Amino acid sequence: MTQNESSEPPEEKAHFTGEEGGGERTTPRKDLGAAVVIGILAITAMAFSLRLEVPTSIYTAPGLLPFLTGLSLLAMAIGLGVGAIRDGGSKDYFAAARAGAQNYLSQQEARRTLLLIAVLVFYIFLAGQISFNLRLPTPFFVFQFSSWEAISMPILAAILWFFWRAPIWKCGLFSILMIFFLAGIFRYAFHILLPAVG
Amino acid sequence: MLMEQVLLALTPLMIGTALLGVTLGIIWGALPGLSTTMAMALLIGLSTGMSQSVAIMFMLGVYTGSVFGGAISAVLINIPGTPDAVPTMMEGYPLAQRGEGGLALGTAIAASFMGNWVGIVLLISFIPLLLTLALEFRSWEMFLLAMWGIAISGTMASGEKPLKGWISGWIGLLIAFVGLDSIHGVSRFTFGSFTLDDGISYIPLLIGLFGLAEVLRVLPQDSPTGIPTQVGRVVPPMRTLFKYSRAAVRSGLIGTIVGAIPGAGANVASFFSYDIGRRRASKEEQKKWGKGSYEGIVCAEVANNANIGGSMLPTLTLGIPGNAAAAAILAALELKNVVVGPTIQTENPGLIFFIYIGLIIANFLMYGMAIVLIKPCVKLFSLPQTLILPMIIPVCVIGAFAVRLSYFDVYLMLSAGVAGYVLHRFGFPVAPMVLAVLLGPLADENLRRALVIFEDKEWWSVFTSPIGDILILVVLYTFYDGIFRRRG
Incomplete structure (x- = not known):
């Protein structure tokens, strides 16, 4: 009987250390x-x-x-x-x-994590300090552009540029589209207010 | 009442909402690095603008979809979308490499469908019994039950070192005490801050611990993009399920029972069922385990999906979440002013029926959407994680803010995210902490009420309640088992 033909089930793979392990x-x-x-x-x-x-x-x-x-x-x-x-x-x-x-x-991974934490702290602190909401009536709906979107776009572009490593214009375009998409979904489809201070 | 709920659940709005939830859930679960709990935590934000019924239907759809979704990437790119899909990956990926990816995924879909049914049937069967039992629970028993929930959650979450799970739970209890106390209105641990008087909202905490912390953990890793193997035609083979019907029923029971234990989620269910399935398989079948066994996929997928129904049992009847994902369901229900627990039938007439029907609808939709979404999901796998994960960050911010429209909650979410990352680095599980934050107020209020009742009696009167005595033994055994048995 060869090793492959052994009837012993594979023991080593099904190792489990709890719901979250650690x-x-x-x-x-x-x-x-x-x-x-x-x-x-x-x-x-x-x-x-x-x-x-x-x-x-x-x-x-x-x-x-x-x-x-x-x-x-x-x-x-x-x-x-x-x-x-x-x-x-x-x-x-x-x-x-x-x-x-x-x-x-x-470790490169650890330095990247610390940098990401620093960027997030800066982002959330900045979004917590600046507050405005521009309203532009159009024939169909009132287009809104808030401070949260204005701050999120460059920050997200920077994070993408650092981690995704694509050209800056691609990261910028992607972040603008993504933030408009998310803001649109939350604000217009689900009527949820976007983050703002006060 | 049942008919009213059926008609409500079958309206186009409800079906559409469930479809949206299932679709988002499957896509979310399929993307490596994005877990079921993360989906639940982040999408609570989206449910804040919905009515009660719509929000419940949406969250049930997300839950059902995301548990299955993990199987897609597990089979096709050898990366489990969710941690509970690891056994499916171990069996499914070798099959996909042999050109049987479609059949492996079909088996996973059929098994998930079957698993959900087992969970739903057992949920419907046992809820009346548990509700009757739960009505016997007084303050003392509720306190002990909450404490057992936190303790067992710690044990189940950390596996080898239950002490770390308990510590995480106890820290969660301390967080839960922040704010005005519910009996006398005394400010606890608020340090003069009026914002903290309202207590710490658990939704930003959930989003931080399960959403942002995951981004901090996974994004900086240089994870390679998966290269999907050929899917082929996806046909859920019901015949395979019949062939492995004994394994499927056994796995369904395991999944449901594990789901009903606080803190033990789909991961424990799928690994446990997979391990038992491997031991109980025929000699002929055992040779295939680890090299591509359909029975292995059936065992894992039936169990992790049956876990959904199981986790709803203690959540609805006792207000003790069966796992972290059920804690998110509980948070979403509380957000809609639904008080779960022994009085759920009287305080929310018909809600339980609506949840049953919601789970059934979500299961049918999951079956259909899984087949439809597999090929688009394969295209998504070619997107790098470094592009997908940054998108989670703005969702975390909106979700944390949306619940109370308080920017303080965004800071709280950020702190929880960083704390979650640090806890992970030090090997502490976070699910017990979330459960404790949810159960802390319940434990606190009930202990103090019980002590008032016992105040004028002899000390041994705390042992006069049979249910209380059983619970004391169960709590002590949980600690004993964690300290002594695991050491050996």
Whole structure:
């Protein structure tokens, strides 16, 4: 019997690690760092819960479940941290964490992600600062052009230019058409207001 | 009442809406990198301008379409459109390489159609029973049920490290507590901000965690464009289903049961069913698994589609979403002032019937549209992800803003997107967090109400409710299983 003819089903391919997985992306060092941050978050939540007023009895206190949640989250953070230390996560922690961060930043994919985050922060902040809506009546409908469209077009063109790597005119044209299309669908077909401030 | 809902669901507007939802869902699901939950989260924004019935029909169409859509790219370009289509990819792509792509996709369509039917039949059969049981649930039981929902969701989402799933859920609970508390109106964690008094809206959170975070994760990768194999003629072979009828029924049951467990979605269903199917297959059939098995496709596709009906069971009867996509359905329902849970029949008479009929219509439309859309989808695969994914960004912004017309929600969506990316990098699942944000207020209110009832009684009176006792054991077992069993 050859290997191909073996009646054994293929074991290695059907490996499943949960609805979202995640085990493969983590290291004990990352877990230890996460445990510290989560522990601080839990303690902060407990402290703020204790400061909440208690209008009647302790049983209906607004801070009761938040406090218990913080307490149990702290226990989970300790569990995560202890497990990470047991797996060697604390060994040369700061030096290794620095090397890990440098390694992350040396990856092209990571740098592209950080750039994308920066562009998105700028885009959403800018769209949150400028607000106008031009209305141009036509025989059939009132054509509208808002600040959101004006800001989205160049930003989307820039993102396309960076990631799609097509000529700038192609990215610009595509982003203009796409933003008009999306604005048209949401504004005229579904009567949904587009983002604006105030 | 049933007839009224049938007539309402069969109006041209409703059929057209379901068709739009199914079409968008199939295309969305077929595009690699765009998941079912992402479709649901982003398209909630589009449903804000719709009436209640139209919005429900639209979301059911999107749900049904997108779960199937993942199979198209899985079979034709060896990239699963949605994560639950991985087993379909493992069996379908080898078949497509042998020139049987059309038949493999046809089998996936027929299996999805069958899976949806199993899910719908079981949903209709078990809802009356669950609703009767749910009416026995008082505050204490509702609190325990909500906590179990978050805990099991954490276990199911993270697999090897349930602790990370629970942490994600517990962080979600803390987010849910932000705002005015529902009993005394005390501001919690708002830091003096009036905007936060209304609480954190879960729709921008959903859009950020499942939409923007995915864009941040996938767009910077240099993913190659898929080269589709020849499709050939797509004929859903019902005969293949009859040949594998035992596997199909078993997979349908697995898919529905898994769907009813909070946090366990189509991924768990399709992998679980595929694994069991492989073990139970005949020796002759086992040789084909991994190299192109139609039975494998049947097992995976029946299960992930039956999961839809299963996930609606706890969502409608208890208000506990069966998975992240069902959480989006729940969010869409709440947006339309539909209160789900034990009193759904009295507070929204006829709504359950409308949902049954909506699912049936969506299933028929999915069957038809799947055949129609396969060839256009093949053309879409030649478009690079770097062109498609940036289009998601403006949709995320509009969707987050549209719900409350608040620009604060856009900032919230951005923060959730970045947080979702960081959580992913650190191996934390995000579905338990979303479920917890939805279930947090339910848990909080019910715990405090229950404690008022128990206040003047002896401490052991918390153990006097049989349902409560069972739930305490179930919660404890969930933690025990997560901590000890998985360690071994």
